[in-house]
Amino acid sequence: MPLESSLTHSYPPPREKKYCPFCGGPLSRQFVEGRHRLYCDACASPHYENPVPASCVVVMDEGTEVLLVKRNIPPKKGMWCLPGGFMELHESPEEAAMRELHEEAGICGRIETLLGVTTNAHPDYGTVLLMGFLVHHWEGAPVAGDDADEARFFSLEALPEIAFQSHRHFIRRYLLTRPV
Ligand SMILES: [Zn+2]
Structure with missing residues (x-):
């Protein structure tokens, strides 16, 4: 890919x-x-108008399934995406990623590495700056929370349509960098 x-x-x-x-x-x-x-x-x-920073997470289960949440807010309401969201003031990108993971999917994780940084169009902000983190180690059972109707793992072989180009980019980054 x-x-x-x-x-x-x-x-x-x-x-x-x-x-x-x-x-x-x-x-x-x-x-x-x-x-x-x-x-x-x-x-x-x-x-001045600048891109708005946000963090998202590729959470893997056994290296074969990735956690997605079904959005219940615009933009792209009703579509699946990675857990993530905008950074709050006085928060690090990593803290934002782990907070959003817990808020949207109900699990706690530990960041393995930064998968990449990219941008995505946004109807209100013009450009969002996205940081994508990889999580292999996590605890809890996925349950939909804020901004999500569902939260569950999908096989990498059978992913639904992903809402954001940047999120697809991070999943591809994981596929390209994972050990074989
Ligand atoms: Zn003024």
Whole structure:
């Protein structure tokens, strides 16, 4: 299976922001520092828009099955994906990954390694920066929690359609790097 490159996809603009989050003044688009950016006249400052970081986890069972959760929130509601979500403030990428794993799938895990870093389009944020971690050692029984209707392991030979290109990328990374 070839690696998918996120660079081949065009990303949508983020959802338009109308007001400065610091002073509440109106934002306009101005050409600043080489780009058309949101700009607050009252603050005399650009409002920078950046990718939003998120972590997700490839949890393996016996090296043959991968844990997926069925989303019950947009985007891609009703589709399967890896457990994961946005980092909170003052949290490490690893902490975010393990917190989301517990919240969405009810299990506790230990991170083996970083599988990779990539990006994914998002309707609100434009670009999400995704970090994918591998977990072989975990405890508990998968049970659907926050943002999920189901949580269960799937054979790598019979995966359902995966909601996000970045998540497919991390599963492929696992397949390419696992010992044979
Ligand atoms: Zn302002």
